[in-house]
Amino acid sequence: MDIGVPREIKDREFRVGLSPQSVRVLGDRGHRVFVETQAGLGSGFTDEDYRQVGGTVVESAAVAWEQPMVVKVKEPLPEEYGFLKGSGGDRLLFTYLHLAAERELTEALMESGILAIAYETVQLPDGRLPLLAPMSVIAGRLSVQFGAHFLERPQGGRGVLLGGVPGVPPGNVVILGGGVVGTEAARVAIGLGARVRIFDINLDRLSYLETLFGSRVELQYSTSLAIEAAVPEADLLVGAALVLGRKPPMLVSRELVHRMKPGAVIVDVAVDQGGCIETIRPTSHTEPTYLVSDVLHYGVPNMPGSVPRTATQSLNHSTLPYVLTLAEAGAKAIEMDEAIASGVNVRDHQLVHPAVREVFGDL
Template identity: 50%
Template structure:
């Protein structure tokens, strides 16, 4: 198979979808890999390293899209990439269709095969290609929140861990999954008083067993959230519904109940956000203020630590990329239920329920699509 790795062009996105080690692995199966020049530079990988591993370097993004059967990316295609995508071309990346109607319709129109990292799902319902970036984003959230709590950045002027004789900050984490767990761990490690909320009592029991003493668990409902935000200094949104829009747990009217300078970090923003007033921002302009509340809503948080993020992501994606390249997407998805669940849009048809529901589109059974292709 001919595999293309374009340079990411989303604002301040420095990750790359394939490392030189990944190139070498794919070359073992006689695949041809084209990498756009400087695609790996943001993550610390040179063109020379890719060439040594067996890749061929192309000068432009247009050349990569034109030649490849499968495009491996990190983030969803942006507007200038839409027309580069060929009918029947496999795009293997994060899509988050439920947060962008424009992207959804663009991929339907291009009749591409859109296999989304974020909906590849194991039998235990874990999301193996989302977990690594959730871990990075979860660990970054308190770090970024702590920074924007500083007064020069319009925060409350509170040190997350406090000092002897002065209370630490109160951190509220909404969601006890991978992101929320990592966020709570880091915030607690910095000395904050942490409350983590979830609607799954079994998960709350698990969290209670291994979290440090400065983390308390609480059942998530509107009343408890409204009470907690009154004293929270930093609120981290960490709610995920695979492939679907995140629910709004913090609504616009709730901002009035928060203290001026409170910081909101919505890690779920690339799935529509669990904070109603959050809109995607970039590392270049990461925050804005509504009702004296600082909103940090960067949609690609892990892009700020690309070396760590790229290695963590490619460790997870490469085995699936090898399957897709070796078998072709149809057979790979037919053989592997995890990959089949990653299919979101195929040949102009929406095959993932969360995407269809988000934009009121017709849902086509992916099994029927695979049978038709065969």
């Protein structure tokens, strides 16, 4: 199969859909890969790197997009919707989509007829999300890294060092959600020496986190009253709630944000699905933060794009087996692979993923 890899155009999105290593593997299997010029440059991969492994570098995004299969990292932006037109059901798009927060994109995909498979809803029989996990690990770790940075006074924060110093207590980190993102956020916050609290509604997950972190983390069952007591004390609040294919629940109201300390920081990793904090909205790497009630909000939906070399390689390690299956079987892969079938969001002009359909009941 011929595969197109367009250059990502989202603000400061430096990841690329396929690394040269992945292109080499696909070429060895008889597939041709057409990479838009400079698509990998932000991740440290030159056009010559792709040529040396058998990739074809093309000057036009349109050439990459016209291939039977397109592999990206982030969802198509409005400037790219034109490339979807006339797609037909024989063309495949394989990328992160996060349609629950993207009605316009959902409608564009349905109109095009393209077969759209979302990384974030590819699900194994045991419930794991193999293509969401690698970026969740990175986003979770970055949430505290960025949070610590924006807590610095020159960045608009409270001027709190999360680890504290002898004689001065550490900062308070409150994490809403104990999944992959929350776990990795806690790992970094503990390493910095912060006081860490994790809230989750899954008792089995809380038990697992106890075996992982022991007494270094305070683990609490998530209720509205417990969250209302903890959030005003937070120097850094991390939103890490995930509901597959749907918008996460609203866990922190505007009124509760108003009760937080001036200069506290919110990092909502769930912003790409709509966020779990009422005052959050998507921002960009160029302008990552804004203030509400003197609380600094960070809402960049493509956080791993800030560490593209690490993120691209990590993502490709997970996506390549599925790319190979799709390249060799095309749309028939849906019948062959249960995980790929679960990833289908749009097919034959229809919105087919059950969770996303619940969000857009009128489509």
